[in-house]
Amino acid sequence: MIDVILGLQWGDEGKGKIVDYFAPNYDIIARFQGGPNAGHTLYVNGEKIVLHQIPSGVFHPHTANLIGSGVVLDAVTLKRECESVAKFGADVRKNMFISKRTHLILPTHRALDKASEMQKGDGKIGSTLKGIGPAYMDKTGRNGLRVGDLLDKNFTTNYIKLRLKHQRLLDNHNFSEDITAWEEEFFEAVEFLRSLNIVDGEYYINNKIKEGKKVLAEGAQGSMLDIDFGTFPFVTSSNTITAGVMSGLGVAPQLVRDVIGITKAYCTRVGGGPFPTELHDATGEELRKAGNEFGATTGRPRRCGWIDLVALNYACMINGVTKVVMTKADVLDKFTPLQVCTAYNVNGVETDQIPFDICKANIEPALKSFPGWNTDTTVCKTENDLPETMRTYIQFINEKIGAPVKWVSNGPGRDQIVPL
Structure with a gap:
């Protein structure tokens, strides 16, 4: 059995923390694509750690971590990371494995x-x-x-x-x-x-599944950066969507159970490329500051904007998403009103679909306004603790994307996740 966790936007959705949160429920965490351009941020004993190549289950002693064949591996980055995580007690020679085909x-x-x-x-x-x-x-x-x-x-x-x-x-x-x-x-x-565990990755993981082990496949970057279905040519060089799990790990599609998609409560993007809901005003700058939106890998400031349900619905569709985690919901605590993109006006015609050549299309987002909640949600522990206006915001998103938001991340800490 394989569950999948992947990003539904342009990356930076907070996948590292979420994988770390779910890792205790799995026997193996497996990276299936991408390279050291991924920056998965974790907090261990209050200290920030950014992983670029090592799967995000490395700090759980009972969990094996596999770097799959769909990854491209930077040996220098990996060595540095291994030395870094060792300071926190992680033993990569015991619980990390690398596919020979990587x-x-x-x-x-x-x-x-x-x-x-x-x-x-x-x-x-x-x-x-x-x-x-x-x-x-x-x-x-x-x-x-x-x-x-x-x-x-x-x-x-x-x-x-x-x-x-x-x-x-x-x-x-x-x-x-x-x-x-x-x-x-x-x-x-x-x-x-050469001193690490180099294995035949496809045999390793399939044998573990036959033994009844539970696998969590960890994606890098985001769905809108997929080489085939992203905002081409402003994309990465691999398949970041669920389909990449099969080719990146060497497993059959019927082994996939849940696909857990991660979205921020708003949108960000690093680098060039189309971004229909981008804010070029003071609100966008305030979002960047409130969310500390600077690239974990590059340090580049991220472009910020309102949540885009056209793109989010598309990402849920192509991935077969069954459950959603909304991250950084607390960043919106002081913003009011909130805007949600429900459709695109493309050259004067309204659509709820991503245009083939989104880079050349003249897109104006159709926005629906919601009241903010003006409440400190970082202290919330249960669904009932969340303000009603936040629950209304989430419910609207549920209905539009056809996949339920099951968890809300309300801060950087490991324990700051509210199940819904």
């Missing part, structure tokens, strides 16, 4: 990412410059090196061959930055990576 991000992938983005000028897609796109390109181009290749005595030779190919591309970009230090870090991290 592709590696090389130093030259990072260089290619940077060179490509620099050449785009005003057309930048907002890449985090972690080498993720080029690593996925090598994967689909059948050139990439995988974690299992580290166990081959010819790994260094194969690395050099691929590096030379990348160098020719970098020369075409007139990229002349010295990446020697990156390579030194990489090979040091590779040695560390």
